[in-house]
Amino acid sequence: MSGTGAVRAAARVVARDDGRGGTALPVLHGEGPLAPRRTRGSGATAHVTLVGAMSGPLGGDRFRVDAEVERGARLRVGSAAATLALPGQHKGAARYDVRVSVADGAELHWLPEQLICAHGSDLRVDTRVEVAASGRLVLREEQVLGRVGEEPGRLVSRIRVRVAGRPVLDQELACGPGAPGGWDGPAGLGGLRAAGQLLLVRPEFARAPATAGAFGDYAAVLPLAGPAALVSAVARDALRLRALLDEALASLG
Template sequence: MSLAATARIVAAADGGLPVLTGEGPLAPRRTRATGPYTRVTVVGAMSAPLGGDRLALHTEVRDGARLLVDSAAATVALPGRGGAPATYDLVLTVGEDAELRWLPEQLVSAAGSELRMRTVVDLAPTARLVLREEQVLGRHAEEPGTLLSRLTVRRAGRPLLDQELGYGPGAPGGWDGPAVLAGHRATGQLLVVDPEFADRPVETRLLGEHAVVAPLAGPAALVTAVAPDALVLRRALDEALAELAPERVGSGHGIR
């Protein structure tokens, strides 16, 4: 039987979480952090998403707040009994002089699954964002499921990034070809939006053998990478994260 579940996170400038609710497999929990960030870890309370499931996670970072969201484990998309695709919608809003670090674990597309994932981000002009996405196509020694993913980011109401990716047997042809994954089974990206990039934009360059960083008008930087497995992919994105968006230090409300 498929399910519908929604979780909500609201972070305030004083370090509080006036809203922290979850349903079904989505269980957000406040966890210990350091520095100026309030930290929330999303715990999977049950296996999901299964085919036919409809999941949503809404996060609001109010003016002046600093929020880090991670997850306790990878999310595994699994086939359901009815054959319908699962959907997972992320809606992220970041206010003036606020910062969101969205750093979940990998999304694993298991054989036979079909997941349609949509992430929509709205940023105030002075907001900062660090957003990491990692997809692993198939568990060990298995073929991938079908994964369709769209990321839409707006800053000050204007489009900053809008891209759609598709992998697996239900995706448009060519996804595994030399111009896209070239046989790799792990792929991901790191998006960093920072007003400081207006004065010092990043330069387009390679990061290792299979990753590249490029500037976006916004101001922002986008790192894209492919890798043979999740571990190599994480190393590449961690290197980019440390360079482009190290955690800010100083007093704050990270420890509660």
């Protein structure tokens, strides 16, 4: 936490094979608005839910979440509710950094709820992912621009992914006031207010890549240059966006 009014908060989760067919969580730490809690899981997978203990991020806030999945462990991370970015008293953007690593033979499902950028908010999201050669990952990001009936805040969201030390994805989405022109036009969101990505990393994609193609209203599957595939979708609202990404995940197996 910071004494200047803006909030500095971090959370860290480490998942480890417990040697008995399950997954232990030797590190499960959070502070301020970031409160990770172990929840009921199934089989060998440990489940963690991020609970928002405070509103935010607000302008000037700095949040960071780290998740490390060690060899042979299986972890599923979600959130109890959507994250709502709001304007704050401090000038400058809020930051939300995510750092994820998945070791050989490990598996992570990173499935938080939507990020909603309220009118007047300014948020930078930076996600960096490292996956080992035989690691597995399902990562979902969903952004909703503005609450019902309001103009969106500003959002800049970048995701960088490396598999076995090699880059497979470096993508940035910039929307809202101050974003480059055309973000809301036909070549961008086309007037829609929900956008999302679903990233899958699987060793078998190296032998049999996912098939590129479009589906649903505005969604597409793109095989990446590595054992990974990216689903991108835009929709009129969060409900339709989730349906598109769920459909894509089911189709990919």
